[in-house]
Amino acid sequence: MAEDDPQERKRGTGARFVYDTLRDEILNLVLQPGEPIDEISLADRLSMSRTPIREALVRLAGDGLVTLLPNRSTVVSQIDFPNLHHFFDALTLMYRVTTRLAAQFHDAADLAEIRARQAAFAKVVLAGDTNGMIQLNRDFHVAIAEAGRNPYYLQLLAPAGRGAAHPAPVLLPDLRTAPAASVYTGT
Numbered sequence: 156m157a158e159d160d161p162q163e164r165k166r167g168t169g170a171r172f173v174y175d176t177l178r179d180e181i182l183n184l185v186l187q188p189g190e191p192i193d194e195i196s197l198a199d200r201l202s203m204s205r206t207p208i209r210e211a212l213v214r215l216a217g218d219g220l221v222t223l224l225p226n227r228s229t230v231v232s233q234i235d236f237p238n239l240h241h242f243f244d245a246l247t248l249m250y251r252v253t254t255r256l257a258a259q260f261h262d263a264a265d266l267a268e269i270r271a272r273q274a275a276f277a278k279v280v281l282a283g284d285t286n287g288m289i290q291l292n293r294d295f296h297v298a299i300a301e302a303g304r305n306p307y308y309l310q311l312l313a314p315a316g317r318g319a320a321h322p323a324p325v326l327l328p329d330l331r332t333a334p335a336a337s338v339y340t341g342t
Contacts, residue, residue, distance in 0.1 A: 169207030174214050176201065181220050181231055183286050192221060192229040249308065250296060256303030265302035272298045 279287030
């Protein structure tokens with residue numbers, strides 16, 4: 156790549172780029188549960204060697220987002236439906252704590268950001284944009300956690316280096332079957 160190429164990455168950032176790319180694709184259901192991940196085609200698609208691909212896959216496996224199979228192949232992890240309610244129970248409790256902290260420590264700029272993210276969420280709900288709903292719901296809860304000023308909760312919702320992108324690793328069910336009217340839009 157040319158030196159002035161905006162796609163150029165600093166040495167050692169390839170695995171992070173692959174991790175972020177695959178994590179986004181998995182959490183947004185671009186890569187479906189059970190779908191195989193081919194290292195060679197991924198290396199071609201992302202224009203890099205297989206070493207950062209392997210490093211990212213090991214990290215994603217540690218997060219539970221992919222499964223490394225004995226024959227060196229990798230698949231997107233299945234959704235654990237029988238235990239999914241445990242995740243939602245924990246998430247609900249975390250949201251309650253971050254909301255309480257935000258109520259205690261927020262400032263006017265925090266409230267403006269939370270309201271802006273809620274308004275953006277309402278628009279994608281009305282548009283029926285499932286991926287937008289997932290992303291903007293995360294962003295909304297990250298804004299609340301930011302207002303709470305507790306770095307540990309913020310780290311759970313937006314891991315280091317990702318900004319306000321994703322909560323702790325989890326695969327959510329396909330929300331396309333959920334009626335839009337069941338989603339609170341604040342209106």
